[in-house]
Amino acid sequence: MADVPPHLSPSSASSFDGCPRRWKFKYIDRLPEPPGQAAVVGTFAHTVLESLCGLTQAERTKDQAKVLARELWPEHEESVEHQSLNLSDEESRAFRWQAWLAIAGLWDLEDPASVDIVATEQKVTATLQGVPFLGIIDRLEREGEKLIVSDYKSGKVPAVRWRDDKIQQVMLYAAAVTQDQDEQPERVRLLYLGQQVLDYAVTDRRIEEATDKLATTWSNIDSACTSETFEATPTVLCGWCPFAAKCPEGLAELTRRQDSGNLLPHAPAGALISSAN
Secondary structure, eight states, X not given: OOOOOSOBOHHHHHHHHHOHHHHIIIIISOOOOOOOHHHHHHHHHHXXXXXXXXXXXXXXXXXXXXXXXXXXXXXXXXXHHHHTTOOOHHHHHHHHHHHHHHHHGGGGTOOGGGOEEEEEEEEEEEEETTEEEEEEEEEEEEETXXXXXXXXXXSOOOOGGGOHHXXXXXXXXXXXXXXXXXXXXXEEEEEETTTEEEEEXXXXXXXXXXXXXXXXXXXXXXXXXXXXOOOOOOSGGGGGOTTGGGOHHHHHHHHHHHHTTOSOTTOTTHHHHHHHO
16 A cells, blocks of 8 residues: 555646556655756746845836846756756856746736735645645735735646646635635635736635645545556647656557657657667
């Protein structure tokens, strides 16, 4: 029997829903999962914006963001996750520019100097429908008397049909804040830097839908750990799975896609198939 994790976060819940096998490799076997460049760009952008939001409202300017980015860069550049990218000098310059575009993209969405920030990188713990939940909220703010949960996103805005997972994430944050602070946020916001703000009212129905799904995932995790059965879910995402070499179903999916001409050329795991031929 595998040990059930002590808590469930939005990212771990989403990972299990996507592929229990990949979840096992990461959360049970504790295999290292090198982050992709997009994720590391997001990490640096989040770090800079967190520091920016810690300043007074008048100091939250784009010029000050540039200063913070320069100050924080050396420490980030030496981090394990950044070093794992193994970037050339040219690629490193492109990385910094990509990160700056994400940071500067906040001004395309709002004037940070006008935001009444309550907290940043707020850790919240709660028991939601019996599930021990842990989350870190990018930003809590007030708009008049309204409490709002905001989450930065450095990736592309998903199509409408793919948004439920992201919406439920911030609804879970709202549920945890409600339990922790005895005040229910009125809205949640997904700030896709440089692109669009997705804004939703917090309702009892949306909270219930998000916590219902979390409880179902937790039950499925418990069953999988008890039986030590973690099924693979082969999809196009196998091409980006760092554990594909350890997964027969994932390798079979990559082979099938290559044979049918549907293996995307930029999928990192595709190299496993190429090297085998």
